[in-house]
Amino acid sequence: MPDAPLQLSVLIPLYNEDESLPELHDWIVRVMEENGFSYEILFMDDGSKDRSWAVIRELGRRNPHVRGIRFTRNYGKTAALQTGFQTVRGEVVITMDADLQDSPDEIPELYRMITEENYDLVSGWKQKRYDPISKTLPTKLFNAATRGISEVQLHDFNCGLKAYRQDVVKNITIYGEMHRYIPVIAKWNGYSRIGEKVVQHQARKYGTTKFGLERFMYGFLDLLSIAFVNKFGRRPMHFFGSLGTLMFFFGSLLTVWLIGLKVYNIYTHQPYRNVTDDPLFFIALTVIIVGSQLFLGGFLGELLVKQSIHQTGDYLIADEVDHQAGMLVKKD
Structure with a gap:
């Protein structure tokens, strides 16, 4: 016994x-x-x-x-x-x-x-x-x-x-x-x-x-x-992807604004300088690159999480009903 x-x-x-x-x-x-x-x-x-x-x-x-x-x-x-x-x-x-x-x-x-x-x-x-x-x-x-x-x-x-x-x-x-x-x-x-x-x-x-x-x-x-x-931890894309998307969008918007400003100055015959001579261009470029990397990091994280869950299935189960066996398994 x-x-x-x-x-x-x-x-x-x-x-x-x-x-x-x-x-x-x-x-x-x-x-x-x-x-x-x-x-x-x-x-x-x-x-x-x-x-x-x-x-x-x-x-x-x-x-x-x-x-x-x-x-x-x-x-x-x-x-x-x-x-x-x-x-x-x-x-x-x-x-x-x-x-x-x-x-x-x-x-x-x-x-x-x-x-x-x-x-x-x-x-x-x-x-x-x-x-x-x-x-x-x-x-x-x-x-x-x-x-x-x-x-x-x-x-x-x-x-x-x-x-x-x-x-x-x-x-x-x-x-x-x-x-x-x-x-x-x-x-x-x-x-x-x-x-x-x-x-x-x-x-x-x-x-x-x-x-x-x-x-x-x-x-x-x-x-x-x-x-x-x-x-x-189980949805890294929600953090890294959201942050990366916002940074990519902000950098792209800043770049478009700089290019648009140059085009406007050309058509209005105002003094202008090359886009690449403006420090804001390099800030925008950096933000776009970092945003892309964060998005990619979130995507890779999602793949790893999916693989981990598939291998371990480590979700905690409180109760289980097995009608085929005609029984209730109580976990707590």
Whole structure:
């Protein structure tokens, strides 16, 4: 008889957090046992240089519910989460940071919101933070910009404490520094039932933060990237073709105007100079060439997208009815 599916997977990406891991592990185990959850804890060691991996191995020997994966070098939090998402087995997936600033006591309510309130994803909101203003102020600006661009109304996109239905994490792909935008990516993949829960934020107990201010610049660039890819990734001609056509039309119009001006001056016996002596002619020529290249780029992009869809067919299916077989296959 097959084993019953796990209720919860707790996915913890980490880098140099050996001091906090035993305490975090014991805290999670206490919460799981108090609530009677079947669970696994997956530690994703992102190339730590301290004793983090030795601690994870020891925790695995003590607790069969503990699993660990170690990267050969530091790839970043997004890589750790993406690899973990493809590995977890629980029906509900909880992600949290390893620095003890996320409270495992929040897990039961997050699990309830997914299973009973039917959310696809629930994001934590650290309404009261114990971080310096050099971190909280850029975070507020970052969150406001993300809400404006994505139209996902969350207060705290960067909170590491989140809960997901398993099929959400199995059907999204993140890369670069896009872990901050998982709710945005999930919504754009059709998982629109996104909730938010105020969660407790605790001051860091051990070590120092592994992120600098440059993460906000990289994060903003990633936001623009995923916004563009989501809108035009499957229809590049709509962007490049439209822009190229407008530029070609403007350059052609400017060229016709210059030629018409010369003809008019000839017939009216006014002084004139050759069209090629006018700087506007070269501006018009440049605009025409760039417009043609953009249009061609959009056309080639359309061919590549068509070929990719034909090969992979990677559209997400929510439900399927097979009348011939007399059955309904429910995907969610």
